[in-house]
Amino acid sequence: MLTRRKALAITGAAVGGVAIAGTGAAVLANRDKPEPPSPAAVDGQGRMLWRNWSGIQNAYPAARLAPKDEGELAAGLKAAAAPIRAVGAGHSFTALAATSGTLVSLDAMAGVTGWDGDVATVRAGTRLGALGPALAAKGHAMANLPDINKQSLAGAMATATHGTGQGLKALHGDVVGLTLVTAEGETIECDAVRRPEVFQAAKVSLGALGIVTQVRLATGANRRVRRRVWLEPFEETLGKAEERWRTHRNYEFYAVPFTGLAANITHDETDDPVQAPPPSQDDAFLDALKMLRNTFGWSHGLRKTAAGVLLGGAEEETAVDEGWKLLSTERPVRFNEIEYHLPPETQLEALKAVMAVIEKERPDVFFPIEVRRTAADEAWLSPFQGGARGSVAVHAWYKDEYAFFFDLIEPIFQRAGGRPHWGKLHSLKGQRLNGLYPNWKDFLEVRRTLDPKGRMLNPYLTGLFDLT
Numbered sequence: 001m002l003t004r005r006k007a008l009a010i011t012g013a014a015v016g017g018v019a020i021a022g023t024g025a026a027v028l029a030n031r032d033k034p035e036p037p038s039p040a041a042v043d044g045q046g047r048m049l050w051r052n053w054s055g056i057q058n059a060y061p062a063a064r065l066a067p068k069d070e071g072e073l074a075a076g077l078k079a080a081a082a083p084i085r086a087v088g089a090g091h092s093f094t095a096l097a098a099t100s101g102t103l104v105s106l107d108a109m110a111g112v113t114g115w116d117g118d119v120a121t122v123r124a125g126t127r128l129g130a131l132g133p134a135l136a137a138k139g140h141a142m143a144n145l146p147d148i149n150k151q152s153l154a155g156a157m158a159t160a161t162h163g164t165g166q167g168l169k170a171l172h173g174d175v176v177g178l179t180l181v182t183a184e185g186e187t188i189e190c191d192a193v194r195r196p197e198v199f200q201a202a203k204v205s206l207g208a209l210g211i212v213t214q215v216r217l218a219t220g221a222n223r224r225v226r227r228r229v230w231l232e233p234f235e236e237t238l239g240k241a242e243e244r245w246r247t248h249r250n251y252e253f254y255a256v257p258f259t260g261l262a263a264n265i266t267h268d269e270t271d272d273p274v275q276a277p278p279p280s281q282d283d284a285f286l287d288a289l290k291m292l293r294n295t296f297g298w299s300h301g302l303r304k305t306a307a308g309v310l311l312g313g314a315e316e317e318t319a320v321d322e323g324w325k326l327l328s329t330e331r332p333v334r335f336n337e338i339e340y341h342l343p344p345e346t347q348l349e350a351l352k353a354v355m356a357v358i359e360k361e362r363p364d365v366f367f368p369i370e371v372r373r374t375a376a377d378e379a380w381l382s383p384f385q386g387g388a389r390g391s392v393a394v395h396a397w398y399k400d401e402y403a404f405f406f407d408l409i410e411p412i413f414q415r416a417g418g419r420p421h422w423g424k425l426h427s428l429k430g431q432r433l434n435g436l437y438p439n440w441k442d443f444l445e446v447r448r449t450l451d452p453k454g455r456m457l458n459p460y461l462t463g464l465f466d467l468t
Contacts, residue, residue, distance in 0.1 A: 032294075033399040050103055052090040054336050054398050061103035068108045070213050074185035076104075077211070082455040084183055086211045088152030089127065092159055092423035093336055095460035096206060106154060109213060112138075118219050119176060124154035124212045132324025140219040141323055144168040144250070147370070149328035154212045159423035160204045160382050162391070163327060164252040164372035166245040170384055172203040173377035177216035180209060183455040191216070200439070201446040203379035206422055208461055209450050224274070225249065225267040225323045230316040234355075237262035238348055245373045250327065254368035255351060256289065257358050258300060259307035263368060267327060270320060277319035277326070285311075286333050286367070290397070293366040300359060335367055338405040338425045339393035340418030341383035344373065347390030350416040354394060357408050367395035380439035383419040393424070430466045441467075 039058050041049050047060035062081050067073035077084060080102040087097040087105055097103070106125030112134045114121040120135060128142075128149035135141055144163035151161060153171075162170035177191035180202050188210075190199040202209055237253050244251040250267035263285075288310055296303035319326060342350055351371055358365050370393040376384050383389055394409050396402040406427050413420075419436050420426035434440040444465060451457070457465070 036399060050087070050090070050097070052092065052097070054093055054334050056093065056336060056398075057095050057098050059098040059100060059103075061099050061101065063102045065102060065104045066108050067104070067106075070179065070181055070187055073104070073109075073211060073213060074181050074187060077181060077183050078185040080104075080183075080455075082183075082453075083458040084211075084455050085458055086154065086207050088125070088155030089150045091148070091151050091155070093425045094423060095458065096159070096423070098460065099458050101458075104211060106152060106211070106213070110152075113214075116216075120217050120219055122153055122215050122217050124152065124157075124178075124215055126153045127151065128153065128156060128328070132322075135219055136222045136322060136324060139222050141222040142171070142217070143174050143220055144171070145324065145327040146171070147252075147327075147329060148331050153215055153217075154207075157203060157212065157215070158205055158207045160379075160384070160421065161423065162372070162374045162384070163250065164374065164391075165248075165250040166373045166388065167375055168250070169375045169377045170382065172379055172382065173375070173384075174218045175203055175215050176218050178202055178212055179214040180212050180450075182210035182450050183453070184451075186210075186450075188450075197442070197446055198450070200378065200380045201443050204381040204422070206381070206461065206464070208447055208456050208465070210456065222322055222324075223269045224271065224320055225326055226270045226272060226275075227277070227319045227326045228266045228316060229263065229318075231261050231263050231311060231314050234260055234262045237264060238352070241348060241371070252370065252372045254370055255355055256307075256368045257355060257365055258292070258303045258363070259289075259311065260304055261307065261311060267323065272320050275318060275320040277321075278317055280330065281314075281317070282329065282331075283333065289366040289368075293364065297363040300363070303363075334398035335395040336398060336402045336405075336425060337393055337395045338402075338409055338413075339370075339391055339421035340410075340413035340416075340426070341374070341389035341391050341421065342413065342416045342418040344388055344390045346416035346418075347371070347373075347392065350412055350418070351392050353412045354392060354409055357412070358394075361408060362404055364400055365394075365396065367397060369394050380443045381422070381437060383421065385437065385439070389419070391421070392418075393421070429463050430468070433464070434467060 039049055043060040051058040065076045067076055083099045083101040085097045085099040087103055109123045109125040112120050112122050128151055146161050146163050157172040160170050180188045248266040248268055252265050254263040292303050292307055296306055372391040374384050374389055376387050405425055420428055
């Protein structure tokens with residue numbers, strides 16, 4: 001098992017050996033960057049700071065709303081100062097929720113309120129981490145979950161948040177109806193029959209149509225899954241990835257730059273008894289990778305060799321439990337991220353190009369690159385509209401700069417026919433997005449109809465939708 005103590009001890013020994021050789025790398029091993037500067041908690045007008053999870057987006061809303069029901073929300077929105085933006089966990093890396101006007105939290109509008117067969121009625125402020133046990137109490141489960149579960153249901157839908165599994169849709173793909181309150185206070189019930197154009201637009205809306213307050217969510221039986229986690233050579237993973245997506249319920253892998261390794265994760269349904277997972281090694285793994293970066297960042301070869309010594313003997317992890325307990329993980333180490341959804345036929349070649357450019361140009365990168373696959377759906381702004389997509393996500397530690405996302409990584413994704421994740425960093429706007437989404441203009445028309453005064457638009461969204 002790769003414990004944090006073991007990672008630090010082994011890497012420290014390696015540092016000592018290099019220092020004896022006269023490189024001075026021991027100094028690098030203990031060098032860390034200071035915390036990024038924090039904005040003031042209160043601005044000059046007495047307005048309190050809002051800041052996203054990674055710390056790169058912030059705002060000072062003039063007002064905040066925390067309604068308890070649709071009626072209170074509708075009344076509040078009619079009088080609210082624009083721009084009106086809803087916020088869940090603040091886990092998006094873009095400026096979707098930032099506003100100098102009114103920030104709306106749906107935390108008080110949470111919980112499962114009813115059932116119709118396998119369809120649960122869920123209030124939109126429900127956090128995914130709370131939804132799992134609430135559904136399980138009735139013997140039900142969501143079809144899939146993302147790799148973290150801190151988001152609100154509405155926030156996850158708005159940004160097309162997804163898990164992994166070639167036959168499994170993103171979260172919004174299991175929504176069969178929803179309630180939307182517009183900026184003018186109108187409450188709209190919509191599904192595939194009632195206001196179908198609003199439904200197809202609202203399932204992935206970036207929060208630009210109004211505020212989703214309630215969702216009708218198709219669920220399945222609550223089943224146990226077996227999770228396996230193991231390391232192997234990156235090239236071996238590339239050669240077996242397509243087969244693994246075909247044969248496992250959930251499959252993803254993390255390509256680890258400068259190591260020649262990949263971490264593989266599968267989940268498959270099972271009737272086996274519960275097997276508790278071992279203590280999480282994620283933090284220790286990241287500690288080890290950061291120490292390798294700090295120590296051997298000046299030499300790709302030494303860094304890879306040291307990674308083999310440190311990580312090569314890591315044992316496979318196995319756990320069995322209900323899916324909602326295993327499909328998502330804790331991510332306490334902050335980062336910034338770019339993620340694109342690519343046609344399956346270009347996904348792995350794009351990944352290889354990303355790995356090559358990082359290992360050539362960016363020795364500071366140490367976070368693994370996440371690689372997933374998601375089934376198609378029909379929501380107008382879903383990145384998975386019209387066909388399955390393979391996702392590639394590049395991360396940068398929150399203390400490191402991330403401009404290379406746009407200079408080095410994004411052009412590779414764009415050449416591969418990718419669509420950006422709506423909650424992750426990207427540079428696309430207007431006409432570029434119109435060319436990627438067949439119903440882009442249809443969405444804009446529904447948006448204008450529901451919010452003719454543009455009260456739901458902050459500067460970020462205005463730029464995103466501008467077709468001039």
